[in-house]
Amino acid sequence: MPASPDQFRSALRRWGSGVSVVTTDRLGGIQGITVSSFCSLSLEPPLVLICINKRTGSHRLIEEHRAFGVNILRDDQKTISDRAAGLTGPQGNWLDDLPHRRFVTGAPVLSDCLAWLDCAVEAAHDGGDHTIFVGRVEAAGQADGGPLLYFDGAYRRLGRAIVGRSRRA
Ligand SMILES: Cc1cc2nc3c(=O)[nH]c(=O)nc-3n(C[C@H](O)[C@H](O)[C@H](O)COP(=O)(O)O)c2cc1C
Numbered sequence: 001m002p003a004s005p006d007q008f009r010s011a012l013r014r015w016g017s018g019v020s021v022v023t024t025d026r027l028g029g030i031q032g033i034t035v036s037s038f039c040s041l042s043l044e045p046p047l048v049l050i051c052i053n054k055r056t057g058s059h060r061l062i063e064e065h066r067a068f069g070v071n072i073l074r075d076d077q078k079t080i081s082d083r084a085a086g087l088t089g090p091q092g093n094w095l096d097d098l099p100h101r102r103f104v105t106g107a108p109v110l111s112d113c114l115a116w117l118d119c120a121v122e123a124a125h126d127g128g129d130h131t132i133f134v135g136r137v138e139a140a141g142q143a144d145g146g147p148l149l150y151f152d153g154a155y156r157r158l159g160r161a162i163v164g165r166s167r168r169a
Contacts, residue, residue, distance in 0.1 A: 016151035021084045021095075022050055023069040023108050024061040029096035030108045032084035033058035036150055037130075038070055046137040048117060051130040057093065062121065062133055067105035070135070072115040073148040075157035080110075081148060104138035115142035 003011070017036040024031050037051035048070060052059045062068050073081055083092035099111040109116040119135025126132075149156040 013152050016149060016156075019073045019081050019148045019150050019155070020050075021071045021073060021080060021110070021113075022052070022058060022062075023071060023095065023100070023110065024058055024067070025065050025106065025108060026057075026061055026094065029094060030098065030100055031058055031061050032071075032080070032093055032095040034081045034085035035070075038072075041134060046140075047122060048119060048135050048137060050133050050135065051127055052133060053130050055129070057090075059131060063124070065107065066121040067107040068119050068121070068133070068135060069107045069109035070117040070119060071110040071113040074114045074143075074145040075148045076145075077113065077148055078155050081155070113143070114145050114147055116140065 018038070020035050020038045021032045022035045022038075033052065033056055035050050035052070039049050041047040041049045050068070050070065052062060058068075080095070080098070082088060084095065086093060095110070100108040101111055102108055103118045105118050105120045107118060109118055117135070117137050118139040119137055121133055122136040123134040124131050125134070146158050149158065
């Protein structure tokens with residue numbers, strides 16, 4: 001028997017992650033959706049994946065435009081995450097007021113964030129009530145700062161590094 005929704009949610013609250021906002025074109029402006037299910041997939045070619053709920057407006061727009069931006073948020077950008085998570089109403093997902101740029105794919109990316117990726121949809125795989133979109137990274141950039149983190153239902157910022165750990169080669 002599969003895990004119950006409550007068991008599933010409780011276990012997943014123990015998974016800490018960064019927070020990204022995935023951006024797509026919406027009538028020449030920007031639609032944003034807060035996404036923690038973002039993952040690096042391949043270095044050569046450069047691929048990432050995101051998992052998007054099939055019932056969201058962003059899902060329809062990503063399928064339509066075949067492109068999306070991934071914007072990794074800084075620890076002072078909780079307000080943008082709340083907006084793109086729909087917590088301020090559906091209009092919060094419209095990020096047209098935020099400075100943005102378009103690079104290779106035509107998808108908008110936020111000018112002010114910790115890092116951004118401009119992605120063309122390479123593949124889409126069924127994943128239950130979500131779709132796994134694989135994005136080919138056509139352009140990318142980063143800035144200084146600390147990441148916005150999400151753990152146990154709350155936003156957080158980085159603590160101290162664990163002494164003795166070394167960087168991955
Ligand atoms: C921290 C956090 C992480 C989230 N991660 C995801 C995710 O990975 N995939 C997803 O489909 N929704 C995720 N959501 C929920 C969406 O952001 C939310 O449903 C969004 O408002 C949908 O907007 P739309 O229907 O206007 O596109 C997350 C929400 C929060 C607060």
